[in-house]
Structure formats: C-alpha cells, structure tokens
Amino acid sequence: MGKSEDDSEKSLEERLLDLKKVDIDLDLKYPFDTKKNVYDPDSSLRAWEYYFEMYYEFLSNVEEEDKNLLFEKRFGKKNKFWLSGKAYKRVVGTFCYFENKDYIWPYKLDSCWLKEGKNIGIAGDCTFNFNEKKVSHFWNVIEKDDNKENQQIKEILLLCSSMHHSPFNFSLMPTTGGLNNIKGRNALDRIDVFLNTLKNIYEKIKKNEEIEEINVTKTTGRALIHFLKCIGSFENYCKIFYQLDYEEGNKENLVQKLLDNAEEYKSIENSDQLVKYMELAVEYWEKQKEKYEKVSGTNKNQS
Numbered sequence: 001m002g003k004s005e006d007d008s009e010k011s012l013e014e015r016l017l018d019l020k021k022v023d024i025d026l027d028l029k030y031p032f033d034t035k036k037n038v039y040d041p042d043s044s045l046r047a048w049e050y051y052f053e054m055y056y057e058f059l060s061n062v063e064e065e066d067k068n069l070l071f072e073k074r075f076g077k078k079n080k081f082w083l084s085g086k087a088y089k090r091v092v093g094t095f096c097y098f099e100n101k102d103y104i105w106p107y108k109l110d111s112c113w114l115k116e117g118k119n120i121g122i123a124g125d126c127t128f129n130f131n132e133k134k135v136s137h138f139w140n141v142i143e144k145d146d147n148k149e150n151q152q153i154k155e156i157l158l159l160c161s162s163m164h165h166s167p168f169n170f171s172l173m174p175t176t177g178g179l180n181n182i183k184g185r186n187a188l189d190r191i192d193v194f195l196n197t198l199k200n201i202y203e204k205i206k207k208n209e210e211i212e213e214i215n216v217t218k219t220t221g222r223a224l225i226h227f228l229k230c231i232g233s234f235e236n237y238c239k240i241f242y243q244l245d246y247e248e249g250n251k252e253n254l255v256q257k258l259l260d261n262a263e264e265y266k267s268i269e270n271s272d273q274l275v276k277y278m279e280l281a282v283e284y285w286e287k288q289k290e291k292y293e294k295v296s297g298t299n300k301n302q303s
Helices: 012-026 045-054 064-071 132-144 150-162 179-185 191-207 219-231 234-242 254-264 271-302
Strands: 081-084 090-096 119-126 170-174
Touching: 012 150, 012 271, 045 064, 045 090, 045 119, 045 170, 045 271, 064 081, 119 179, 119 219, 132 150, 132 271, 150 271, 170 179, 170 234, 179 191, 191 219, 191 234, 191 254, 191 271, 219 234, 254 271
Parallel strands: none
Antiparallel strands: 081 090, 090 119, 119 170
C-alpha cells in the first residue's frame, strides 16, 4: 500500500486524496436540494445535473422542456421525471427505448406509464457501497485480522467511505423489475458480485434458459428482461451504464478484474481481500473522473 518501486506511481492513499480533492471541488455531494425534500444523493437533482453531463449521449434526446420541469421541481406521474421514496426522495426518469442496429442507442425519455417493451425506469445508484453499515462491517474485518498494516488500511477505508456519495461513485441503473434490488441483495451490495450475476443472466438469455434472479410473473420483471435483451449483451450494458469497456480474458481490464474478484472472494474475510476490493474501487473512480473531465470539457466547448 506504500509507494511502489516506481516512485512516480502514487500510493493508494495518495490516489484517494487526489480523487477527494476533485470531488470536493465539484460540490455535488449533499442530499438537501430543497427545503421541501431531502433526496438520496445518488438520485438527487444535483446528481441528475452530473448524469446529464456524464451520460451526455445516453440522455441526448431529453428535451429542454423536460429538463426545466425537473429542475423546477415539478414532479408527477404524468411528467417525464417523478419522485419515489418516503423519507429520502429519489428522482426517477422513465425512458422509452428503441433498437438501433446491434443495441439500443440512444434512449428517449417518454411518459412514465410502464408498457412492456416500451418504457424503463432509471435512477441513480452508488456503484461501490461504503456506507456506514458496510464500513462498520469492513472495520470489524480489519480488527479481527492480524495485519501489521491494519491502521493504514483503516485510514484507506475511511477515505473510501468519504467517497461513497461522490459523483464518481454514482451510476444510472434500471429500477423497473428490481435490477437495483438484485445488486442490493448480495450481502455487501458488491458491484463485482452484481456484475458476475448480470453476466450469468445474459448467458441465460442467450441460451433461452429460465432466469431465477428476475420475477417474470410480474409485468415489470418481463419488461426488465426485454430491456436487457434490447441492450444486446453484457458488454453493452457495462459500456452504457458504467462507461467501461469489457475485454473478456484480459486480466488488466477493470470489468474482468471485478468478475475475477467476485469469483475468487465470495465474501471479504480479511484485510488483504478488503484492500484488493478498495483498489478496484479507486481504479473505477479514477476512470469515472477521467471520463467526467473529458465530457464536461467537451460539453462546455460545444455550448
């Protein structure tokens, strides 16, 4: 965890501090968007400002009128954006999708009334979960492990915790059919385990096998499967929703690293396994930061 033999390569702590500085400068991480509502940070008005930049192509067909209604906080079931949740509100957009060549691109926001094969609800998600409950669990893992670097590992964990509601940890995810619940059901809400599950779902789709993970007795479950089919592949899903290219078998590819980690570590039981998971988180955040700096600069130049 210290510096490598190459002095130019930064330590994990230094990389996290660099990310944290940019995160603070963005000033997007707080849930209180209005006096009326308290929002989940990953699905707040501020988060959607970030999504409109980060997912520029993905959301390119959203009309200015719909954006204005969103940021004027004029929500409703008949509007393009609406609120879900009780104590903490989540801004959900409902998208009409269509197939273009090999996969759906782009999406067009439409009415929110679900029609199977037509609409899909999408909201924000924290990609890596380092909330208080998860950090408490990880802290206990460190405490039980006899590792001479435990204090340093705790400091890294606290830095990861501070990135939990960073926009670089935000991603869009389909809510129709409960794909977000599939991710949340694994014990620590691990993104590597979720991606491994999603890859298996796509393999079942290809083979036309039963998909136990999704409740197909409900219209929403069938709509989700239709949507995933229209996405076309696991590779396309990673590209669209996580802005990550997947190169199967390439050990240097981040998606492959995440899949391998999920296969190797069904649970995180010691400090070394936790450090490996945090390294994957930092690599992901760095890629999102790089992408954001690129697209935000491009969008500013176009305006």
